[in-house]
Each structure stands twice: as structure tokens, then as C-alpha cells.
Amino acid sequence: MESITTDEIRLQELQAFDETKAGVKGLVDQDFTNIGKDPNARQEIISKVREASEKWGFFQVVNHGIPLNVLQDMKEGVLRFHEQDTEVKKEMYSRDLTKPLVFTSNFDLYSPAPLNWGDTFAWNMASNATKPEDFPVVCRDIIPEYGRQVMKLGMELLELLSEALGLDPNHLKDMDCYKGNMLLCHYYPTCPEPELTMGTAGHCDPTILTMLLQDHIGGLQILHQDKWIDVQPIPEALVVNIGDVMQLITNDRFKSAEHRVLANNIAPRVSIACFFRADLRSQEKLYGPIKELLSDDNPPRYRETTFVDFVTYFNAKGLDGISALQHFKL
Numbered sequence: 001m002e003s004i005t006t007d008e009i010r011l012q013e014l015q016a017f018d019e020t021k022a023g024v025k026g027l028v029d030q031d032f033t034n035i036g037k038d039p040n041a042r043q044e045i046i047s048k049v050r051e052a053s054e055k056w057g058f059f060q061v062v063n064h065g066i067p068l069n070v071l072q073d074m075k076e077g078v079l080r081f082h083e084q085d086t087e088v089k090k091e092m093y094s095r096d097l098t099k100p101l102v103f104t105s106n107f108d109l110y111s112p113a114p115l116n117w118g119d120t121f122a123w124n125m126a127s128n129a130t131k132p133e134d135f136p137v138v139c140r141d142i143i144p145e146y147g148r149q150v151m152k153l154g155m156e157l158l159e160l161l162s163e164a165l166g167l168d169p170n171h172l173k174d175m176d177c178y179k180g181n182m183l184l185c186h187y188y189p190t191c192p193e194p195e196l197t198m199g200t201a202g203h204c205d206p207t208i209l210t211m212l213l214q215d216h217i218g219g220l221q222i223l224h225q226d227k228w229i230d231v232q233p234i235p236e237a238l239v240v241n242i243g244d245v246m247q248l249i250t251n252d253r254f255k256s257a258e259h260r261v262l263a264n265n266i267a268p269r270v271s272i273a274c275f276f277r278a279d280l281r282s283q284e285k286l287y288g289p290i291k292e293l294l295s296d297d298n299p300p301r302y303r304e305t306t307f308v309d310f311v312t313y314f315n316a317k318g319l320d321g322i323s324a325l326q327h328f329k330l
């Protein structure tokens with residue numbers, strides 16, 4: 001099996017935090033040197049991934065093999081895109097998120113939920129309709145390069161997560177959990193009255209998993225045991241969170257963690273989310289609790305759905321604070 005051979009991976013569990021300040025105090029730092037060379041090291045990573053996915057639904061990965069300069073260039077490229085003149089950006093403006101490349105604002109503009117303070121440039125990575133010259137000139141090289149690297153790392157993670165569930169390493173990949181991936185390049189402008197709104201209101205992701213690169217500004221928080229906890233920026237880290245569809249197919253074993261982004265009046269913030277999901281154009285594949293994980297003591301808690309039905313329901317509902325999973329419960 002292909003595995004990480006040269007790069008160390010350390011997972012930083014969001015484990016110890018200062019409850020009084022509701023911030024992450026000491027991240028427990030696990031050194032995963034030799035993941036590819038040493039089977040014991042790999043097993044140790046798998047057990048850390050399992051623990052974090054069951055308990056938090058969130059973890060940060062460092063020494064993952066994506067070079068720091070690629071992460072840096074990506075954040076700068078996305079900032080350059082969003083800081084262009086509106087006249088330039090409006091060429092790409094659309095509310096149709098199925099297009100290969102779109103610039104949009106408030107995906108849930110017409111839903112009843114409150115509006116969020118942010119814009120997004122989205123790339124449907126699976127669409128082979130995107131030609132290199134279609135990418136905006138200010139980030140033409142870095143977006144596909146980052147996309148390639150984050151996909152590669154994500155495929156490794158799908159293997160680790162499959163193994164963490166006691167399944168064959170290829171199980172999640174064989175379920176096509178990556179064939180409709182989307183890269184969401186967010187920009188949260190400085191907000192004059194941040195107490196009146198949110199960058200992104202509390203939500204879980206309509207994904208299998210999400211891999212997020214955030215800049216140094218901060219504002220991302222996760223809800224854990226009724227407290228909002230800051231996910232402090234680490235320049236070389238990627239934040240991984242379990243999505244709703246992963247919670248559904250693991251029959252609640254892995255947790256889809258609610259998270260939000262605060263608006264701020266200090267500086268604009270950039271983040272890039274890679275949504276791992278199945279191809280939304282496919283109406284055939286059904287996603288329900290994985291049979292191998294079920295037993296008499298663990299009967300299915302959700303009905304089967306197509307990925308597109310899940311996402312359509314999620315988008316129509318908007319970020320109203322109610323889990324989309326409720327709708328799919330048996």
C-alpha cells in the first residue's frame with residue numbers, strides 16, 4: 001500500500017484547553033516520525049486519528065509533506081484574488097455552485113438563516129472542464145498546485161480513517177468519497193461591527209471530511225461540550241474536520257463537529273477549505289451506514305441518501321444551527 005514515506009506526520013489533538021479562556025492552551029503534540037517506514041508508527045497515527053475523530057471530529061496535521069511555501073503561496077494567491085477590483089471579480093460571479101469556477105457571496109442568501117460576512121471563490125476540482133487558462137491570472141499556478149497536493153494528502157487520510165474504522169485501507173476511497181471535491185477559497189473582509197454578524201455561522205460540513213488551511217488571523221472556533229474553542233492558527237498545519245456524511249456512514253462513530261468563524265474589525269482573513277465529497281452529478285450511489293460497522297447492538301441510525309440529495313437539503317436549509325443529519329435519521 002502506498003503510504004507516506006519521507007514525511008513525518010504529527011497530529012496535534014485539540015485535547016487540552018484552558019476552559020476559563022475557552023482557547024486551546026496546550027495542544028498535545030504527537031510525533032509521528034517514520035510513518036511509512038515503521039508499521040508501529042503508522043498504527044500509532046491510526047489510533048490518534050481514531051481517537052480525535054471519535055471524540056472531537058477535529059484535528060490538526062503538521063509535517064504532512066505539503067511544503068510551507070505552497071501553503072504560503074496559496075494563502076497569498078487567494079488574498080490577491082479577493083482584493084482585486086469588483087469589476088474584475090464580477091466576471092466570475094454566479095450563484096450556481098456547480099460551475100467549474102465561481103466567485104460568490106453568501107451561498108445561503110435566499111435561505112432564512114442570517115447572512116454571513118464573507119465571499120468565496122470556489123473550484124469544482126472534479127470538473128475536468130477547467131483549463132489552466134480559466135483560473136484567474138493572479139492565482140493561476142498556485143490553485144491547481146495546491147489542489148493536487150491537498151488531494152494527495154486527503155487520499156492518505158481516507159486510508160488512515162478507513163483503517164481507524166477497522167476497514168480495508170481502500171474502503172472510503174472505493175466509496176468514491178473524493179470524486180466531487182470542491183476547493184472553497186474564503187475571504188472574510190474586515191467587519192465594522194463584528195458583534196452584529198459572523199464570518200460563517202455555526203455549522204457542520206456537508207462532506208466526508210474537510211481539510212482547511214487558515215491564515216494567521218484566527219476566528220475559527222469549534223463547539224465542544226457546549227463551549228466554543230479557538231482553533232489557533234499554526235502556519236504549517238492543516239485543520240481536518242469530519243463532515244456530516246462521514247458521521248452518517250460511520251453510524252455516529254466519527255463526529256461531525258460544529259464550527260463557526262467570527263467576524264473581526266482588525267484585518268481581512270483568508271482560509272481555504274477542501275470539501276471531500278462524492279460526485280454530485282451521480283444519482284446512483286447511495287450513502288448509508290457502512291454494513292461492516294453494523295451489528296445487532298449497532299443498528300443503522302440513518303437512512304441511505306445520495307450525496308447530491310444531502311447537499312441540496314443542506315444548502316436549502318442554510319446555516320440555521322440545526323444539524324442536517326436530523327433529516328436523515330431513522
Ligand SMILES: O=C(O)CCC(=O)C(=O)O
Binds near residue numbers: 200214
Ligand atoms: O474559514 C474557516 O476557517 C472555515 C470555513 C468553513 O467552515 C467552511 O468552508 O465550511
Ligand SMILES: [Fe+2]
Binds near residue numbers: 210
Ligand atoms: Fe465548515
